[in-house]
Amino acid sequence: MAAAKTFESQMARLEEIVRLLEKGEAPLADSMKLFEEGTKLSAALGKLLDTAEQKVTVMLENSEGELVEQPFEAEDAER
Structure with a gap:
């Protein structure tokens, strides 16, 4: 059985x-x-990146001091 190609190996190719x-x-x-x-x-590779982006989340602290998982918004990162 052939091993799945990694993102890095596909990018190198x-x-x-x-x-x-x-x-x-x-x-x-x-x-x-x-x-x-x-x-x-x-x-x-584009599909792999899209999938990875959908999985990225950010932990934010709410007003009670609890960590809450939020989806990562690219716009938030630029601010």
Whole structure:
């Protein structure tokens, strides 16, 4: 059974694909295959990031001094 690829290994592969395509040395057919693989990796990585973002929560203290779990809001982090 093949091990699931980690986010980091998929990102490393995507970076490798970008470097290969930027060189412009691969034949057109190979470049197209690399582009397709990169597009699939990019979509998969985007989904992983979306899922991770949905899991992030922040612990806030309410008026009684109790910690209350709240969803993380990106706008709150910028303030």
